[in-house]
Amino acid sequence: MTTPFGSPSPDAAVYVISVAAELTGLHPQTLRAYERMGLIRPGRTGGGGRRYSHRDLERLREIADLTSAGIGIEGVRRIMDLELQVDALRARNEELVAELDGVRRLLAARAPASPPGNKLPVLHHGVGQSVVVWRRPT
Template sequence: MDENSPIFAIAVAAELAGMHPQTLRQYDRLGLVSPTRTAGQSRRYSMRDVVQLREIARLSAEGLNLEGIRRILELENEVVALRARVRELETALADELLTRPGRRVFAAGVEGEVVSIKAGTRVQKPNQLVVWRPLRRG
């Protein structure tokens, strides 16, 4: 189950959040929590909405007014969206760096030196056999 799936009716969401259904309606009107609507315009709350309702209750108990809570939630949602965008851009950048033509690849040469090779090519390894015999002392 996805945390954003709208599955809870208002009575269930209110019970999970420890609130009265009328409070959830008020929060919806104020834009604190915006549940999804069904075709018949019934509210459907996700688990994320329930968590947000609990956060509203906690902040309210700490003495914040609803406008202050709305602003905090707005900023928290913006942070979540920005973090997702940063992850998206980091992935795009990593993909670009890996697939960019002309990038330089390095390998170790036969003598241990650094050799630049073209991306997508393999270094040819020598097929020589080296036999080692220890010296006999005696």
């Protein structure tokens, strides 16, 4: 997998363990230990050799920074899990904001003009009316 300019994508597993160790400043045994602990999952060749991606190297550097700051391995694991959760929540939030914008545009096209200063579309005029937004399950 390459980018449009011919360089490998950040997820392409291209670095052998010795190169990954040199680029991160970690010993190859440390990389193997982090893999055993489940902190990193390098790709594998058909013969079983480890191959690290650019994203793996960034993760290894982050682990090294956290451990050098005095954080234990379980703390590192928890921090990295929380970072993944935050990334997932940010992505979901962006999806919901885009969906809300679409609903607002749809309602604005159907509803009479809102009073000046009110940026929200008029959702209903009478008592007992409601708006239901249906979403496909993800």
